[in-house]
Amino acid sequence: MGREDVYSTYDLEWRNDVTGRTVQEGDRIDLGGLALSILEIPGHSSCTIAAWAPGIRTLFPTDGGGIPFDKTIVASGNSNYTKYQESLERMKDLEVEYYCADH
Secondary structure (H helix, E strand, O other): OOOHHHHHHOOOOOOOOOOOOOOOOOOEEEOOOOEEEEEEOOOOOOOOEEEEEHHHOEEEOHHHHOEEEOOEEEOOOOOOHHHHHHHHHHHOOOOOOEEOOOO
């Protein structure tokens, strides 16, 4: 749409110098005074995870918690709807003030 030049200001090349670690259910990540707990929440896809920051009542559910649209959240159980429902049940009692979906 005539805006390709915007990308030239960013480093978008895939590099091998970026490191990380694999996380799984029960892992905790310390962000220097803020802790994240990792939840495995399959259903949207078999490998979906969420990050829960109880100290600030914030949930990062990726697509595993549904996709916000207008004033609702659209269910998105793409790979296994039974597991998706089970994952939603696991998250329902979390005290969430901020729902940070990636859509």
